Amino acid sequence: MEFKELLAAFAAKYGIEGLNDADGVAMLKADDISVELLEDQQTRSVLACAEIGFPPPDADGAFGAMMLQANFLLRGTEGATLCQNPETGAYALVRPFPLALTDVESLGAGIESLVNQTENWRKALVGLRMAEDASSKGLGTDVSHHDMIANGFFHV
Numbered sequence: 001m002e003f004k005e006l007l008a009a010f011a012a013k014y015g016i017e018g019l020n021d022a023d024g025v026a027m028l029k030a031d032d033i034s035v036e037l038l039e040d041q042q043t044r045s046v047l048a049c050a051e052i053g054f055p056p057p058d059a060d061g062a063f064g065a066m067m068l069q070a071n072f073l074l075r076g077t078e079g080a081t082l083c084q085n086p087e088t089g090a091y092a093l094v095r096p097f098p099l100a101l102t103d104v105e106s107l108g109a110g111i112e113s114l115v116n117q118t119e120n121w122r123k124a125l126v127g128l129r130m131a132e133d134a135s136s137k138g139l140g141t142d143v144s145h146h147d148m149i150a151n152g153f154f155h156v
Contacts, residue, residue, distance in 0.1 A: 001099055003039040003046060009104045030115045045096045048080075048111055050118040052091040055084070056129045063128050067091070078113045082121070091125070093118055 001009070007026055011019035019026050024039035036049045056063055061119035070076025095114050097107055 001103070003099065004105070006046065006099065006102065006107065007037065008109055013104050014108065017126075030111065031119065033115050033118050035111055035114065038060065041098070044099045046099065046102065046107065047094055047096055048114050049092050049094045050114055051085070052093060052118060052121045053125050054090050056125065066124065079110070080114055080117060080118055086124065091121070093121065098143075 003024065004021060007019055007021055010016070016028060019028055021037075021039065023042070026037040028037065029047050033050050036047075038047045038049065039045075040047050042132075066076075067082040071082050074080065077093060080093040083092055083094055084090070085092055093114055095110060097110055102110075
């Protein structure tokens with residue numbers, strides 16, 4: 001199936017109006033999370049991308065370590081890759097869907113998983129920021145969020 005055909009079939013199945021690609025890019029919203037669907041002609045894939053947010057001051061520390069651990073074998077991301085957008089600096093989850101292997105149902109399930117993971121990572125980012133704020137004010141630090149991967153928060 002081609003990118004435009006897959007988008008049209010996906011939009012028809014889920015009743016999404018206006019899901020058109022403009023130059024190989026389409027945007028949809030699920031649970032207040034914007035998901036960009038991009039056509040990667042080189043790999044013949046659809047790339048689904050959802051923004052998590054901007055890095056905390058400790059981006060290279062605890063949160064960066066959590067991201068790297070989650071990317072290991074894609075276990076903490078359910079098949080997506082955590083990355084940083086070089087243009088905006090925001091963290092994002094990106095998940096590829098090879099056109100040769102993707103149908104409407106698998107794309108729908110994959111986008112749902114991406115949205116759920118994005119929500120989890122946004123919560124983790126907020127938790128880390130709150131802990132850093134408390135620490136900087138001398139209120140003590142709750143570091144329970146630092147081991148979310150080991151505790152199963154991200155379904156590793």
